[in-house]
Amino acid sequence: MKERIVTGVIAGIVFILLIVIGQLPFTIVIIGLASIGLFELLKMKKIASLSIMGAISLIFMWTIVIPNQWFETGILSNFSRSDLLIGFIILFLAITVLTKNSITFDEVGFVILSSAYVGLGFHFLIETRLLENGLSLLFFILFLIWSTDSGAYFAGRSFGKRKLWPEISPKKTIEGSLGGIFCALFIGLIYHYFVPISDSIGTVIIMILVVSIVGQIGDLVESALKRHYSVKDSGNILPGHGGILDRFDSLIFVLPVLYLLHFI
Template sequence: MKQRIITAVIAGAGFITLIVIGDWPFTLMMIVLATIGMSELLKMKQMKLFSPIGVLSFILMWILLLPETILKSDWLHIDKLEMFLLLIIVLLALTVITKNKFTFDEAGFIILSSVYIGFGFHYFIYTRFLEQGLAVLFFIIILVWATDSGAYFAGRLFGKNKLWPEISPKKTIEGAFGGIILAFIVGIIYVSFVTIFNSWLITIFFIFIVSISGQLGDLVESALKRHYAVKDSGQVLPGHGGILDRFDSLIFVMPILYLVNLI
């Protein structure tokens, strides 16, 4: 517990500081976190990080992660999406060239992982550099934290009905509702001091989407770990596991908020 608290304080302070600073230090932090997250997924799949396939996996993820201001592809006369699709074709061709030593299953895993990590952290960067980006990003982080905390304590106190025991045996329906309720309480307090939206209807919708999708993101990572029979995604954060163990909710929330036009 002591190690967990020390890690949380040090890592949390550094993380918040770089969010506030913004600019290239924040972007660099996101690139590092995304790269570690991708490496955790490749290790789950027991794929070598420094093999040609491993390097190609990182390149795929970086293409989706990096903003257009950093990743300029004008000289290639193709945009980021076209570059990503081209590398997918290369991956699929490798299944034939290697005579299935590199399998279709592995190609699919790499593509899905690069989208999961790349877009998740990309929209983290995207949100920070919006006009109200700092306030919005802190709002999202606080809502995810409130959801996690509310779910934990409500589950401990009132939890009787399992939410999805095949995926996460400890999570309960009561805990899930507790997370949503605390997210609303904390969210309403936050917007009472910091104006995010001009409409209460949009604010309520925003809180609901963040809380629900955050819990779904947590379940997605639990399903991954259960499938690959690992307790934690990594060991980079002593007492807390890996980067994906800490950012699973956030990187799932960010693209959803973008898709529903809330960021």
């Protein structure tokens, strides 16, 4: 427990400082975290990171995660993101033939979906910070996710009786889930009172509910992955906390949904 607390405090302080600094340092670190997250997924599938497939997968994910402005200047300005993604997908499919099916269609499908899952989530983390109100908005989203986790934990321990989804995550309860949502509403409205997020309180409430509910779904997605591949944690880079995906599973699932709903 002591190791978990120390790691959590140090990692939390460093991450908050990076968010405040923003700009290139934040972008570089997030790309690095996304790279580690992808390697964690490849390891689950027993695809070696230090292999041709691992290297191509990493470059493919980078094509997804890098900020939009990088395609507007420099050498990347000669390409569009969609052109590169299509090219990579064709390359992945060709690899199944060139390797005489030692790299299978199943592995290629896994890599493409994994790169999209990790790349899109961390991409919108970078893009959110780059917004004019990115700092306050990103902290708002993070506080909602953290308060959901805390509320669900304490409500589950105190009142939890009915299992939420035992086949995926045996310890989670319906009462804990509802407790997380109520805690997010409480913290989110307090945050909005001091740092207004929108002119409409209705929009703020809807956003809070979306972040809290979708964040819990993101946590279950990661739990389903780990259960399917029979691993306890996605990695061990954070002592007492597991891997990068264990810590960012809710956030990288929430951000693309907020983008689709035009909240970011």
